[in-house]
Amino acid sequence: ARHDDSLSVNSILMDKLSMMVLSVLLPACHHLVIVKFSNCKLDLEMLQLLREGITEAGTVRNVFFDYNPLDLPLELKTERSNRGELTQEDLDALEMQRQRNQEFRKLRSFREVILKKYKTIDECFKRLDRDKNKSLDVHEFMLVFDKNCNIKVDEVFECFEIMDGPSYGDGDGRLNLDELHKALDSIPEVADDEEMQDPIGIVLASFVNETSVIEELSMRSCEIGRLEMRAICAEMAKVKHLRCINLWGNRLEDVAMKYLSDALVDAHSVQYLGLGLNRITDIGLKLLVEVAGAAVIR
Structure with a gap:
């Protein structure tokens, strides 16, 4: 569905070819501001293609891919x-x-x-x-x-x-x-450097890295947890344009909030965090408040 400046795709099983076409078209779509995918089962390769299409040449600045849990890709390295x-x-x-x-x-x-x-x-x-x-x-x-x-x-x-x-x-x-x-x-342990190379985290982090022009990003109910947030926040510290990030309904807990609070020290453009329906306790909230500040409303 298209409404003026937005493209919305809901509950449609997407394929790689469609995303390749979209990736090529997005930089040339000078009327499009919002791209939304909801429950479309995008895999990592499709998300990479989507990210490649969002550049300064185009006008897309708001990106949503919600209800989209991700699996690891095949290891094609031979x-x-x-x-x-x-x-x-x-x-x-x-x-x-x-x-x-x-x-x-x-x-x-x-x-x-x-x-x-x-x-x-x-x-x-x-x-x-x-x-x-x-x-x-x-x-x-x-x-x-x-x-x-x-x-x-x-x-x-x-x-x-x-x-x-x-x-x-x-x-x-x-x-x-x-x-x-x-x-x-x-279960085999994972070293710190391996965690930072997590393939899912790397792709998600590309939407908030230094070269990203995205201003509003929504990743609701994508089963994002501590591991993915570690890579996301490492890149988010360098972000220049991001104003809003919605992480509602994921699996974030206090350790993830430590990563996020560290990123917010340098991510000065961020104005809104959507963290509802996660697993954050007072400990994680305190970490965020120490960076973002708080106001007491009486």
Whole structure:
């Protein structure tokens, strides 16, 4: 739908070719100011194309891609992939590795949720009221974490799906908590420099980097968490034009607010932060207030 100065795409499954065309057209569209995508399942490659089309040559300054969770891309870094010589078996292996990396990412996120409340994973699992030999269905699984640990975030359900999937389970819809405990303990750690090279974070950060002309950016409900915010905020500190960023309905918590508060020290153009429906406590709010200031309304 187009209304004067805006292009709005809602609940349409986009493809790479369409985004390539849009990327070429945007710099030449001198009437267009707002581009909105909502629930369109844009992947990282499509977002890169969108970002490449938003330049000083065009007039687009407000960008929305909402309700758009992102997955890791395939790791096409071999000589054979560069020459386009990959077989179907190669592609299947790459997809399996991508899926495995995505599972590690989500399990690592769930582990971070636990470690926010407990010093160790062991301490959390000792609190769980359970029979070690009993397997749980998804409702029982979620209830155990809710009742014993007051953990009821989306990651609990995602964790169950992963553990019941082909990498860990047999798809029978049941899970033994000891299996989850072992899986969380076995997740490979990620070094600081690797986190800064997170592919999802890098693409999202490109919308707020030093060369970006975007003034209003909305990334509502994109499952953005601490990891992605680290890369975003590293670039956001250099932003020149951004006035408004809406991160409503993501998975931001206090550590992410530390990254954001550090970025705001230098991001002088930012006037509005949309942080509703996240996981920010008074600790994170205090970090922001120390940078942005506060007014008491009586």
